[in-house]
Amino acid sequence: MPPETLPRPAPIGNAEYRERRTALMAELPPDSAVLLPGASLVTRSRDSEFPFRQASDFHYLTGFPEPDALLVLLPGRSEGESVLFCQDRNPALETWTGIRLGAEGAVREHGVDDAYENSERESCLDALLDGRTTLYLLLDDPDSLTLAQAVRGRLAARARRGARPPLAFADLAPRLHARRLxxxxxxxxxxxxxxxxxxxxxxxxxxxxxxxxxxxxxxxxxxxxxxxxxxxxxxxxxxxxxxxxxxxxxxxxxxxxxxxxxxxxxxxxxxxxxxxxxxxxxxxxxxxxxxxxxxxxxxxxxxxxxxxxxxxxxxxxxxxxxxxxxxxxxxxxxxxxxxxxxxxxxxxxxxxxxxxxxxxxxxxxxxxxxxxxxxxxxxxxxxxxxxxxxxxxxxxxxxxxxxxxxxxxxxxxxxxxxxxxxxxxxxxxxxxxxxxxxxxxxxxx
Incomplete structure (x- = not known):
């Protein structure tokens, strides 16, 4: 006989993820922003990847299950404080790898305020972070640091035209990890x-x-x-x-x-x-x-x-x-x-x-x-x-x-x-x- 199946607990709901984001932003200065990438697929050999597992910090704040996503938190933004970037919808690729949520699905299924597909990431991200004095990110994560430096560099290059690049990077880990504890x-x-x-x-x-x-x-x-x-x-x-x-x-x-x-x-x-x-x-x-x-x-x-x-x-x-x-x-x-x-x-x-x-x-x-x-x-x-x-x-x-x-x-x-x-x-x-x-x-x- 097959083993008995245990009853499973309910998954964590969108309301709790929203509460976590709100509580974290309440600790941050109003002119700051959070930049938190999710995990990417990792090649196992040639055309096969290891099973995808979302980055724990990213999951804690979003519950979003897809690779190559990015969470941006913008305290005080009137159009919505939580913005998610995600994979583009692509019917041809989805035939091979499964349906992607896309921007509309991210908002509908995961309760973020706003979402964009990754094809729009660079231009939208610069606009969102223009004027934010401090960027909070995981300073021990090279991908986060590279992304933040790229945004600051692009905004700095447009400073004469009025762009306002971030002045400082700060470590998100102490605040976020104290909450996860x-x-x-x-x-x-x-x-x-x-x-x-x-x-x-x-x-x-x-x-x-x-x-x-x-x-x-x-x-x-x-x-x-x-x-x-x-x-x-x-x-x-x-x-x-x-x-x-x-x-x-x-x-x-x-x-x-x-x-x-x-x-x-x-x-x-x-x-x-x-x-x-x-x-x-x-x-x-x-x-x-x-x-x-x-x-x-x-x-x-x-x-x-x-x-x-x-x-x-x-x-x-x-x-x-x-x-x-x-x-x-x-x-x-x-x-x-x-x-x-x-x-x-x-x-x-x-x-x-x-x-x-x-x-x-x-x-x-x-x-x-x-x-x-x-x-x-x-x-x-x-x-x-x-x-x-x-x-x-x-x-x-x-x-x-x-x-x-x-x-x-x-x-x-x-x-x-x-x-x-x-x-x-x-x-x-x-x-x-x-x-x-x-x-x-x-x-x-």
């Missing part, structure tokens, strides 16, 4: 669904695993579920690492065989309406943890659970990470992988040999989502609407000074968490992670 109710619904789809995929991979399969075959189970549930596919390159491959943090080859007696680490998440799921689970290929695997796994699991319990408004990612480091250090001492007192090992940061990464990152339209981690040099307090991962791990090298039963074991456990007014909501809790739960699921394959 706090998720709306509609965004949380999409992230919750991406988490639920990702969770089903991980359960499916656990149920399918057995010695003799290849890592890519578990990857196929995961990504079939992502697509079956209406996602665009993986939110990032799926990691399926058996045995010592789990100790490579961003292992993506996924070509090796899965062996009896090894663990397999899967770090994979679905993308749904451009919002990302991000889950890691580690489990035994044969369905049963060895004594050493179980002991190390329980150290990571306890640290992760304590970290999840610590997520609440007012705390910081730095404080959560410090707690994880303490717990992992104490656990490694108990298992004989570190020696001495916990305080001494915290002081010399011995745990970094086994745990080299941070515990959390923001999650949203990007799997490593935007937003500052510090404010005025201090860790940023968590607030309702933020979404983060909690992902402690231990990666034991196959070195001579490591007790043999622990060599080459890599374990990570990761969940997606939304900060609420009361504390937190774990968006990916449907995937088993207790040892007994994992073994029971795999016993019933």
């Amino acid at each position: 706090i998720k709306s109710a509609a965004e949380l619904a999409l992230l919750r669904h991406a988490g639920a789809v990702s969770a089903r995929a991980h359960q499916r991979a656990m149920a399918a695993a057995r010695p003799g399969l290849a890592e890519f075959q578990l990857q196929a189970e995961l990504e079939h579920e992502f697509r079956w549930q209406g996602g665009s596919g993986p939110a990032y390159a799926s990691i399926v690492g058996g045995g010592a491959n789990a100790c490579v943090l961003h292992y993506v080859e996924n070509r090796a065989a899965l062996h009896d007696g090894d663990l397999v680490l899967i770090d994979a998440g679905a993308e749904f309406d451009l919002y990302a799921g991000d889950i890691t689970r580690t489990f035994p290929v044969n369905g049963r943890f060895s004594e050493a695997q179980r002991a190390l796994y329980e150290v990571v699991l306890e640290a992760q659970q304590r970290a999840l319990d610590a997520v609440r408004p007012g705390t910081t990612l730095a404080a959560i990470h410090d707690g994880v480091v303490r717990d992992l250090t104490a656990g490694l001492i108990r298992l004989g992988l570190l020696e001495g007192e916990v305080v001494a090992r915290l002081d010399d940061e011995s745990v970094k040999r086994f745990y080299p990464h941070s515990t959390s990152h923001w999650l949203g339209l990007d799997v490593h989502d935007v937003g500052d981690y510090r404010r005025d040099g201090e860790p940023r307090p968590l607030a309702p609407g933020m979404v983060l991962t909690v992902e402690p791990g231990l990666y034991i090298p196959a070195d001579d000074d490591i007790p043999a039963p622990f060599r080459g074991i890599g374990i990570r456990i990761e969940d997606d968490v939304a900060v609420t007014a009361e504390g937190r909501e774990v968006l990916t809790a449907d995937v088993p992670k207790q040892v007994d739960e994992i073994e029971a699921l795999m016993a019933n394959r």
Whole structure:
């Protein structure tokens, strides 16, 4: 039987995109403008392209799905403050690549105030930006900077005829990314669904695993579920690492065989309406943890659970990470992988040999989502609407000074968490992670 299809949340509506644009413009001087290009198609090889994915910042403000678009925001413009440039209608090309919305469709379907096709971009853009003192754009994006410099150059060349080129460029990222950091109710619904789809995929991979399969075959189970549930596919390159491959943090080859007696680490998440799921689970290929695997796994699991319990408004990612480091250090001492007192090992940061990464990152339209981690040099307090991962791990090298039963074991456990007014909501809790739960699921394959 085919897998059950989960009910899908409603897409974000035009009213919310309009509210986002309006709120952003309210922060800007009245004589400024925003210049924000969308993404373009990227060639894969010769006449084929990679599947198109809209740029996250552009999507956040428009929801517009086509390549080669440009958003211009013009605070105070009486004819309409949001202007979109898009691909020209072209019946001949549309026979090959699908119907384009065109300017009329952009206004009708996506609620912008005004729209032009790209054939009119240069002349219309110059007229729209004439007299705007400051252009806000993503200064780390070469395409945005090139576009802004071209407009300023053309207007400067006509200054004697009365044109007024922009005087300065300013970075849009701090304002825009601060807004993206706090998720709306509609965004949380999409992230919750991406988490639920990702969770089903991980359960499916656990149920399918057995010695003799290849890592890519578990990857196929995961990504079939992502697509079956209406996602665009993986939110990032799926990691399926058996045995010592789990100790490579961003292992993506996924070509090796899965062996009896090894663990397999899967770090994979679905993308749904451009919002990302991000889950890691580690489990035994044969369905049963060895004594050493179980002991190390329980150290990571306890640290992760304590970290999840610590997520609440007012705390910081730095404080959560410090707690994880303490717990992992104490656990490694108990298992004989570190020696001495916990305080001494915290002081010399011995745990970094086994745990080299941070515990959390923001999650949203990007799997490593935007937003500052510090404010005025201090860790940023968590607030309702933020979404983060909690992902402690231990990666034991196959070195001579490591007790043999622990060599080459890599374990990570990761969940997606939304900060609420009361504390937190774990968006990916449907995937088993207790040892007994994992073994029971795999016993019933």
